[in-house]
Amino acid sequence: MAKKKYKNSRRYKKMRRRKIIFGIEIAVLLILSGVLFVYAWINRSMDKMNQDTLDSDQIQINSEVKANTELSKMTGTQVVALVGVDARGVKGSELAESMNSDTIILCCIDHDKQEIRMVSIMRDTWMNMAKYTDEYYDFDKANSAYNRGGPESMLSMLNTNLDLALTDYVTVNFKALADAIDVLGGLDIEMTNAEMCHANNYNKEVSEAQGVPYESLPYDPEIDDSYTSTQHVSGALAVSYARIRYGGGDDAKRTSRQRIVINLMMQKIKQNPTKIPEILDKVMENVSTSLSKNEILQIGMHAVTYTMGTSYAYPFQLCYGENVENALGVDVVIPVTLEHNVRELHEYLYPDLSYTPSAAVTEYSDYIARKSGYDEDMIDYVLNQGPGADADSVIAGD
Template identity: 40%
Template sequence: MAKQSRAQGQKPMSKKEKKNKRRKRKIIIVIIELLILLGVLAWIWVNGKMDKLNTDVSFKGQDVRVELPEETQEVLVEYTTIALFGLDNREENSYSRGNSDVIMVARIDKETKEVRLVSVYRDTFLKMADLNNTDAYSKANAAYAMGGPEQAVRMLNTNLDLDIQEYVSFDFSAVAEAVDILGGVEVEITNEEAGHLNNYCVETSKVTGKDYTPLPGAGTYNLNGVQAVSYGRIRYTIGDDFKRTERQRLVVEKMVDKALASDMSTINELIDVVFPKIKTSLSKAEILSLAKDAFNYKMGDNAGFPFDRENEVVSISYQKGSQDCVIPADLASNVKQLHDFLYGTTSYQVTDSVQSISDEIVYRTGVRAKKD
């Protein structure tokens, strides 16, 4: 009866009200259809952009892994760690071999989105992690030349107690293009740096096919692509390769800051022009997962590895001659510092494997850990 009285009390809808209701329903349906269409178009756009990447489908992350204690793995899983290799190649799109004159470890905190960079000095004397010659030691940059990105990543994991399973490789041209699209990077240059930068610009311009203007001397300049790459190549000032890696990290920081402040048209151009000039083991899904937080990333501290080293380069004898190398003093104590810097593990204990490598480097070079 209550139900019946309520029904009797309701006023029947007029034709106009029914028409408006149908119209609202149609509008909602159209909006939903538009949202679905936009989602499909966005998916097509993103996939089209991702197809521009040189994806290394042959790279197998498990083939570069080393055995690590469970407690170490539990810490590392809270971060994304990627190896970055800048190749000193004169041919574009050549990523399978070559000396990696830029070796960086990029660590992203999954929670805070803070990014930290560590440059591994290219001349650092380390174990090569060569599966065909397990006793091979050489400069860090030789690993990529010997066995491509797979051996280079395995070399980092083997010597540093890391679990890197992804890499990104690039050459001069990729960096020069990116800097130009971003409108340059502002850097303070000394008079000595200006002279060396101008000299490097000659070759960098030929390799990239891009123009530059020589710098007149010391000052603060907005460097274009050729100039920024050449700045990152300077190694003949006080500090040698140690100072050079500082310059490289500074250029990367400036580029990241510019990219984060860029509009979508600039980002779109970066993707179109730069993506074809890099190679990576990251899948589309992994890149999209990283990209969704891109504008939340913030640059943290950066450093060079090894932190403690022999003051002078040491000449290491080989069957075919000798090489001037940077010697960690010693590797084990430096790896402890690395895990503290990247992952906040203040009481890190190196694995037996890294301790063994550290002892071997001491045996071969005579360089020991520095006393407090």
């Protein structure tokens, strides 16, 4: 009876309130300590990042694009160039000497729709590189631009050939991508029997670049190459899969594999956002970017919360092969036509904006058509892999 009376007393209630408040304060302190610890960890990891101050005077943008105030007002859409360079080891090593950008992806972050869309630039796309020569036309494969003059050259190529105004990029090498996938616990990828064979071959090089033991997938030469099965793969094998150019589809299929890997990574990051600090800590020394720490973190938050939309390979309407090689003297991919493709690209990146290609793009387009023989009349007779077509698009889902 006395115990019940004491619990109803003012003194007991006051002491109980103090305990509750004290408990709340401890919980808040623990949460704040955790947040500060994670922030310090992320901040330390970001310090490993190679932050590049770009020379803006060296980044070319077509004059009509510069003057287009509509694009500059479209603050709801942000496009960043994601680049995978063919640099396979630590700086200064033999593996790190090649710097072709074999992966170029336009990452379109649509803040209004809270959606991320991607366009892969096929590495063999014929683009004008005249910025670094005395000639007005100096067409070459898109993947050579980074090696010619670093990110400024690569951004200039994209801007002048596609009527863009890109000023930001993120570059990673093989090791960074493979390490990030390993932190996530690997990926489940549906592969054909032939893809497993090719991935095994590529992994001899990729595993060496990552500094991990070689492992192989269960390729069976006795079964049909088109037989598919889902394989749980490590980072090295996932990167090896993304590098495959054989088995049909050529570079268009290769870019599709790259986007499959990125989409699967995004799904796992959404499921395990607590892995983000560890990923940053693991990969940042193999990342080079023009973005600030805050911008990287904001993009990371968008990646976790935004929907992954469709993705395609550019050019959308294209031609390659013997006819193109005979006409141009080089084995490349050409847009049919450049003007048509640039218009469709802008409609995809900026759905609410009608677009007329610049005089520079129209001139390049006429040059490509004249040299190759593939003009507007040939659009309906070439490979169509753009939005709305029966194409190799990839949808990641939520």
